[in-house]
Amino acid sequence: xxxxVVGGGISGLFVAYELVRRGVKDxxxxxxxYPGSGATLRNAACFRSSFTSPEHVLLMKxxxxxxxxxxxxxxxxxxxxxxxxxxxREETLDTFRKLVEFHNKYGxxxxxxxxxxxxxxxxxxxxxIITGAMFDPTAGKMKILENFTRLYLRVKGLGVKVHxxxxxxxxxxxxxxxxxxxxxxxxxxxxxxVVAAAEKSKDILGTVGVDVPIEPVPRHPLVxxxxxxxxxxALIVDWDTPGAxxxxxxxxxxxxxxxxxxDTPGAxIYSTRLDVMSKTTKPxxxxxxxxxxxxxxxxxxxxxxxxxxxxxxxxxxxxxENLYIAAGFSGxxxxxxxxxxxxxxxxxxxxxxxIEIANNLKLERFKTGRLVKEIAVIG
Amino acid sequence: MGGEKRTVIICRCNDVTLEELKKAIEMGIDDFELLRRYxxxxxxxxxxxxxxxxxxxxxxxxxxxxxxxxxxxxxxRPPILPVPSRAVVVRGEGW
Numbered sequence: 001x002x003x004x005v006v007g008g009g010i011s012g013l014f015v016a017y018e019l020v021r022r023g024v025k026d027x028x029x030x031x032x033x034y035p036g037s038g039a040t041l042r043n044a045a046c047f048r049s050s051f052t053s054p055e056h057v058l059l060m061k062x063x064x065x066x067x068x069x070x071x072x073x074x075x076x077x078x079x080x081x082x083x084x085x086x087x088x089r090e091e092t093l094d095t096f097r098k099l100v101e102f103h104n105k106y107g108x109x110x111x112x113x114x115x116x117x118x119x120x121x122x123x124x125x126x127x128x129i130i131t132g133a134m135f136d137p138t139a140g141k142m143k144i145l146e147n148f149t150r151l152y153l154r155v156k157g158l159g160v161k162v163h164x165x166x167x168x169x170x171x172x173x174x175x176x177x178x179x180x181x182x183x184x185x186x187x188x189x190x191x192x193x194v195v196a197a198a199e200k201s202k203d204i205l206g207t208v209g210v211d212v213p214i215e216p217v218p219r220h221p222l223v224x225x226x227x228x229x230x231x232x233x234a235l236i237v238d239w240d241t242p243g244a245x246x247x248x249x250x251x252x253x254x255x256x257x258x259x260x261x262x263d264t265p266g267a268x269i270y271s272t273r274l275d276v277m278s279k280t281t282k283p284x285x286x287x288x289x290x291x292x293x294x295x296x297x298x299x300x301x302x303x304x305x306x307x308x309x310x311x312x313x314x315x316x317x318x319x320x321e322n323l324y325i326a327a328g329f330s331g332x333x334x335x336x337x338x339x340x341x342x343x344x345x346x347x348x349x350x351x352x353x354x355i356e357i358a359n360n361l362k363l364e365r366f367k368t369g370r371l372v373k374e375i376a377v378i379g
Numbered sequence: 380m381g382g383e384k385r386t387v388i389i390c391r392c393n394d395v396t397l398e399e400l401k402k403a404i405e406m407g408i409d410d411f412e413l414l415r416r417y418x419x420x421x422x423x424x425x426x427x428x429x430x431x432x433x434x435x436x437x438x439x440x441x442x443x444x445x446x447x448x449x450x451x452x453x454x455x456r457p458p459i460l461p462v463p464s465r466a467v468v469v470r471g472e473g474w
Contacts, residue, residue: 033452034412034413035410036413037412145417145419149413149416153406157407164410252393270454278467278468281467282467285468292465293465295424295461296462296463296467298457299457
């Protein structure tokens with residue numbers, strides 16, 4: 001069996017890895033830019049399973065498990081230090097209690113913290129303006145730049161052919177099957193095609209008449225100079241400020257901050273907005289006053305590949321019998337990538353996913369109207 | 380001074396040595412943008428003013444690529460110089 005994966009980001013490479021592991025000999029990945037050039041190497045490098053839909057919770061739990069299972073084989077660096085959602089209002093604690101009840105039902109040990117308990121975790125937090133927090137001790141952060149590089153080297157070592165700077169321009173369909181992908185460097189034939197190209201999946205699948213509702217929504221993270229270990233949990237979220245600003249400290253020491261700020265979907269990747277610096281830093285410096293004394297080093301853009309229900313699109317793409325999609329992760333593709341690989345390999349090799357709930361995430365849900373609900377999309 | 384093992388630092392922001400650069404290329408990192416991310420070249424306060432040309436030239440030689448191909452995807456990010464956060468916090472949300 002010959003498989004062609006369109007998209008050399010973390011999802012595409014994990015799909016390639018799982019296929020090779022299960023005995024598929026001929027796997028090729030095409031990537032229009034350098035490997036990992038999309039959201040893979042632009043994100044906050046954090047992971048959690050404390051979501052608000054059973055689909056996300058169950059799949060992300062398995063994904064985190066898989067990250068740790070593969071830790072030694074790949075040399076991944078992972079730090080399970082927890083997520084802290086900080087509340088400024090009393091009412092928010094009621095929301096947290098409901099979320100905790102939901103998470104606990106699925107075996108995720110989140111809990112609501114008092115202000116004193118928050119201070120035990122993050123001593124220099126401004127306790128005057130917060131009312132408490134929600135904490136997920138199973139969430140964490142990782143060294144994404146190194147981890148992705150290790151994944152890239154590993155799949156190449158296993159014989160996967162990765163072609164960077166190779167843009168898939170269109171798919172060619174014949175008799176209910178996809179037979180080839182035309183790229184800027186020639187045509188590639190295969191038995192099975194997987195599209196894992198984030199928002200660009202829409203353009204590629206559009207060439208064979210498949211409508212994929214994904215919108216690239218700009219995000220604007222920034223980092224400071226490196227500092228010693230000042231952010232104790234993996235991530236702190238300022239829940240009650242619109243756009244939920246958050247901060248995480250990379251393993252290298254830089255403080256990574258971002259906030260959901262309204263922007264034009266599809267805005268070019270170098271449409272710089274200097275206003276995000278104050279919009280992001282200001283609310284976070286109220287909660288963590290030392291942030292008034294740091295230096296902002298760099299700012300860049302990336303996209304959330306948003307679907308209407310903020311959940312990924314997984315699995316077979318009708319009406320073609322050999323076409324699959326893994327895209328539309330809406331801001332969670334990196335943390336979800338190991339399980340993405342497992343599920344897509346399941347579908348290709350045994351016709352169904354090993355985790356049943358993944359069936360709810362097929363593309364057909366946008367036709368049947370059976371969308372998934374998620375209320376806690378952060379940053 | 381000048382002992383057996385000479386440490387050549389190519390990036391002074393992140394203390395990256397020539398040895399680390401060589402090792403990363405030997406490991407099989409065959410793309411300069413990925414190499415930069417793996418070693419954090421150009422990710423420090425100077426944004427690559429000294430390391431990028433050294434690393435690009437070395438990488439070009441090791442892989443047989445041209446310098447212009449190697450640097451085709453290199454972008455400096457704003458702000459060019461580190462900005463004190465109090466400048467943006469005090470100024471507020473207007474800019």
